[in-house]
Amino acid sequence: MMLAGCRVLDLTTERGLLCGQILADLGADVIKIEPPGGSPVRAMPPFFKDEPGPERSIYWWSYNRNKRGVTLNLDTDEGRAILRRLAAKADFVLESDNPGDLGRRGLAYSDLREHNPAIVYVSITPFGQDGPKATYADSDLIIMAAGGTLILYGDEDRAPIRMSVPQAYLHACVDAAAAALIAYYARLDAGLGQHVDVAAQESVGLAAQSTPLAAPIRGAETRRMAGGAKMGPIRIPLVWQAKDGQVSCVFLFGTALGPFTVKLMDYIYAQGECDKASHDKDWIAFGDLLLTGKEPMSEYERMKGVVAAFMLKRTKAELFEIARENNLLIAPVATIDDVLQNPQFIAREYWQRVENQAADGSIRYPGPFARFGATPITFRRRPPAVGEHNREIFGGELGMSDRELAELARKRII
Amino acid sequence: MAQLPLKDVKILDFMWVLAGPGITRMLADYGATVVRIESVQRTDPTRTVGPFQDNKTDPEYSALFGNNNAGKYSITLDLSKPRAREVILDLVRWADAVCEAFSPKAMRAWGFDYESLRKIKPDIIMLSTCLMGQTGPLSRFAGFGNLAAALCGFYNLVGWPDRPPSGPFSAYTDYIAPRFGAVALMAALIHRKRTGQGQYIDQAQAESALHFLTLPLLDCQANGRKYAPVANYDAYHAPHGVYRAAGDDRWVAIACRTEDHWRALCAAMQRRELADDPRFKTFDLRQVNRAELDSIIGEWSNGHDSHETERTLQAAGVPAHAVQTSDDMWKDPQLHHRDHYVQVPHERMGQTYVENSRFRLLATPARVERAAPMLGQYNDFVLQQILGYDEDRISELVVDGVLG
Numbered sequence: 001m002m003l004a005g006c007r008v009l010d011l012t013t014e015r016g017l018l019c020g021q022i023l024a025d026l027g028a029d030v031i032k033i034e035p036p037g038g039s040p041v042r043a044m045p046p047f048f049k050d051e052p053g054p055e056r057s058i059y060w061w062s063y064n065r066n067k068r069g070v071t072l073n074l075d076t077d078e079g080r081a082i083l084r085r086l087a088a089k090a091d092f093v094l095e096s097d098n099p100g101d102l103g104r105r106g107l108a109y110s111d112l113r114e115h116n117p118a119i120v121y122v123s124i125t126p127f128g129q130d131g132p133k134a135t136y137a138d139s140d141l142i143i144m145a146a147g148g149t150l151i152l153y154g155d156e157d158r159a160p161i162r163m164s165v166p167q168a169y170l171h172a173c174v175d176a177a178a179a180a181l182i183a184y185y186a187r188l189d190a191g192l193g194q195h196v197d198v199a200a201q202e203s204v205g206l207a208a209q210s211t212p213l214a215a216p217i218r219g220a221e222t223r224r225m226a227g228g229a230k231m232g233p234i235r236i237p238l239v240w241q242a243k244d245g246q247v248s249c250v251f252l253f254g255t256a257l258g259p260f261t262v263k264l265m266d267y268i269y270a271q272g273e274c275d276k277a278s279h280d281k282d283w284i285a286f287g288d289l290l291l292t293g294k295e296p297m298s299e300y301e302r303m304k305g306v307v308a309a310f311m312l313k314r315t316k317a318e319l320f321e322i323a324r325e326n327n328l329l330i331a332p333v334a335t336i337d338d339v340l341q342n343p344q345f346i347a348r349e350y351w352q353r354v355e356n357q358a359a360d361g362s363i364r365y366p367g368p369f370a371r372f373g374a375t376p377i378t379f380r381r382r383p384p385a386v387g388e389h390n391r392e393i394f395g396g397e398l399g400m401s402d403r404e405l406a407e408l409a410r411k412r413i414i
Numbered sequence: 415m416a417q418l419p420l421k422d423v424k425i426l427d428f429m430w431v432l433a434g435p436g437i438t439r440m441l442a443d444y445g446a447t448v449v450r451i452e453s454v455q456r457t458d459p460t461r462t463v464g465p466f467q468d469n470k471t472d473p474e475y476s477a478l479f480g481n482n483n484a485g486k487y488s489i490t491l492d493l494s495k496p497r498a499r500e501v502i503l504d505l506v507r508w509a510d511a512v513c514e515a516f517s518p519k520a521m522r523a524w525g526f527d528y529e530s531l532r533k534i535k536p537d538i539i540m541l542s543t544c545l546m547g548q549t550g551p552l553s554r555f556a557g558f559g560n561l562a563a564a565l566c567g568f569y570n571l572v573g574w575p576d577r578p579p580s581g582p583f584s585a586y587t588d589y590i591a592p593r594f595g596a597v598a599l600m601a602a603l604i605h606r607k608r609t610g611q612g613q614y615i616d617q618a619q620a621e622s623a624l625h626f627l628t629l630p631l632l633d634c635q636a637n638g639r640k641y642a643p644v645a646n647y648d649a650y651h652a653p654h655g656v657y658r659a660a661g662d663d664r665w666v667a668i669a670c671r672t673e674d675h676w677r678a679l680c681a682a683m684q685r686r687e688l689a690d691d692p693r694f695k696t697f698d699l700r701q702v703n704r705a706e707l708d709s710i711i712g713e714w715s716n717g718h719d720s721h722e723t724e725r726t727l728q729a730a731g732v733p734a735h736a737v738q739t740s741d742d743m744w745k746d747p748q749l750h751h752r753d754h755y756v757q758v759p760h761e762r763m764g765q766t767y768v769e770n771s772r773f774r775l776l777a778t779p780a781r782v783e784r785a786a787p788m789l790g791q792y793n794d795f796v797l798q799q800i801l802g803y804d805e806d807r808i809s810e811l812v813v814d815g816v817l818g
Contacts, residue, residue: 049637150737175593178440181604202752210477210480210482219466224580239580255457257463330561333581336631339627345624369622369625370617372598372615373616
């Protein structure tokens with residue numbers, strides 16, 4: 001395993017769980033630190049079979065695989081002392097509290113560095129460690145608004161809308177994992193760790209596809225449009241109605257994208273579903289023709305109507321088949337059920353079954369995010385139960401006796 | 415100044431469009447030397463997509479290409495010419511990692527597949543990234559990230575309940591996959607540095623992106639729950655929405671998670687009585703009566719500037735933010751505090767802007783100093799400085815049309 005021998009202390013809240021899971025997938029020994037009684041994430045619905053319980057939280061299951069788990073009360077001096085002992089030997093600390101929260105408990109980067117200058121300390125926050133908005137209250141929706149993506153989502157005649165499954169901190173978590181590994185790579189030579197500051201606002205900005213740069217470079221702004229986007233004056237559709245649902249299709253022009261439109265129009269023409277003049281349009285130059293007025297915008301709208309009629313006559317499956325045979329840019333808009341049935345993921349044995357306390361092994365989890373030839377990602381451990389590894393880690397590693405552990409439990413420190 | 419973490423890392427980059435080049439941009443920010451192979455005949459599609467500086471639709475003026483490729487070198491090669499192969503193989507000998515983002519089989523057709531490259535350089539790392547992966551019935555299905563996003567289920571999660579889904583903006587998996595690709599590449603570089611072993615990595619962009627849908631995937635299996643567009647409804651927040659602000663297409667996002675948030679919102683709206691209104695006095699009632707509540711909030715917010723509402727509500731501890739346009743982002747004091755926008759010199763445009771690294775390594779911050787390469791701009795640099803070719807050899811390549 002690539003990160004074999006690396007120790008990670010995962011102090012994150014619901015914001016940061018995926019970061020540690022990525023490092024765990026890569027082979028690091030990730031210890032999830034929860035407050036006594038378990039992480040508040042365990043109380044968040046949905047639950048397995050919709051019955052609440054700390055070992056039934058689907059959110060918990062989603063992002064804690066391959067980690068070990070201990071409980072530790074960081075609001076007590078004794079709890080913090082134990083954490084410092086663990087941190088003295090750890091390679092990474094991951095945290096996602098608001099800026100300064102851990103510092104007030106003596107667990108800031110500057111505190112832990114004293115005993116372990118090699119530590120890579122990763123902070124995931126809404127807006128970063130400092131600055132005028134560092135203390136802003138946040139949520140997934142707020143980050144999307146601040147990051148420049150929300151204005152691009154939804155229908156132009158209504159308010160912007162977000163993706164209904166929260167995404168903001170997932171973007172930040174993968175950035176955090178990449179940043180942690182870059183810092184670790186530097187440490188292999190220099191021996192010194194550092195503090196890594198990840199702001200979700202900037203992370204989600206990647207999903208705006210560089211459109212936030214329009215202002216400084218004096219370019220055309222991009223705005224939302226039902227099933228597509230408005231880039232300057234051009235209305236680009238991406239969702240089309242098929243006979244039994246929707247498909248996504250790129251219908252654009254230029255030297256790179258135009259050739260796909262040529263192929264699509266070839267096919268539509270061959271089916272007798274457009275006239276020769278429509279087929280023969282210069283799809284490579286079409287964008288420039290629109291912008292210079294040589295083709296009126298109404299012609300683009302009319303051609304979109306031709307394509308729309310073509311799509312509406314066929315099912316999603318038929319259109320996907322046509323796309324695959326003719327190298328066209330069409331794919332069905334899948335439901336979550338469809339994703340689980342997709343033959344590609346099944347053929348690649350992507351789905352991984354993980355047994356856990358409540359469920360048998362029938363639930364399939366997303367598998368490796370990449371396939372490594374020499375050091376494949378494996379699913380070694382189900383998500384930990386509350387305090388499952390207390391004895392293993394506090395006893396086995398820190399040498400505490402069962403009596404000491406019982407005393408810590410009595411004082412609600414573990 | 416501290417040395418950049420990846421100063422010794424050398425990457426030969428065959429990637430194009432969005433998902434691939436996003437990976438190497440992340441590494442270039444931290445010192446990796448990245449040499450892109452570009453084709454004059456088949457230019458990178460992102461060179462044809464805006465926003466364009468000063469609205470000039472010129473392949474060197476695309477901020478999309480510029481942002482994704484800042485800090486890299488490139489060489490234009492016509493891979494159909496046999497002598498281009500020599501240049502590539504010399505670059506393979508130079509590189510620690512080779513990255514490519516073509517559809518499967520393209521690299522094999524050129525003889526640049528992993529098995530071939532490994533014979534030349536046994537410890538090479540090779541990363542292939544494509545929509546659906548190198549194997550399986552859909553491996554040949556190539557295209558853009560909007561297609562993978564549709565197949566992964568993302569499109570069906572954005573929309574209004576009374577309309578067909580509107581889908582996420584553009585090519586959603588292209589904004590997830592580069593980060594996982596960078597993680598994979600960094601992990602392989604760490605492994606190689608510790609053990610001397612290279613390896614092949616197959617990244618299916620869809621398989622990376624599905625990690626952002628783990629929750630609905632598990633919930634669907636465990637509870638049979640269906641996920642369909644719900645606009646801005648959220649199970650943990652009420653009220654939760656995007657409300658009209660003063661001005662044309664101006665909006666403010668507000669999300670109340672706690673009772674304190676809700677009461678503070680009522681106070682800020684100078685509508686304290688709403689907190690005890692029988693329609694809204696509990697979280698569940700606010701969910702049930704959210705249409706009514708949303709219209710009350712919208713009437714209030716419509717009279718105010720979105721930034722003013724943001725400041726008022728944040729001062730009261732309520733999660734709120736203006737829905738930022740490009741112009742708002744450019745003026746955002748937080749983004750400026752973090753040096754989010756970086757001005758870099760450009761041979762044709764004079765100056766241009768790119769976005770900074772999206773995270774901060776506080777001891778070894780990213781250094782973003784060079785704009786993306788123009789077509790052919792670094793041909794001589796790559797051939798002379800990196801490969802050590804002499805003038806005669808370079809002249810031969812020019813005459814043979816290899817650099818076309």
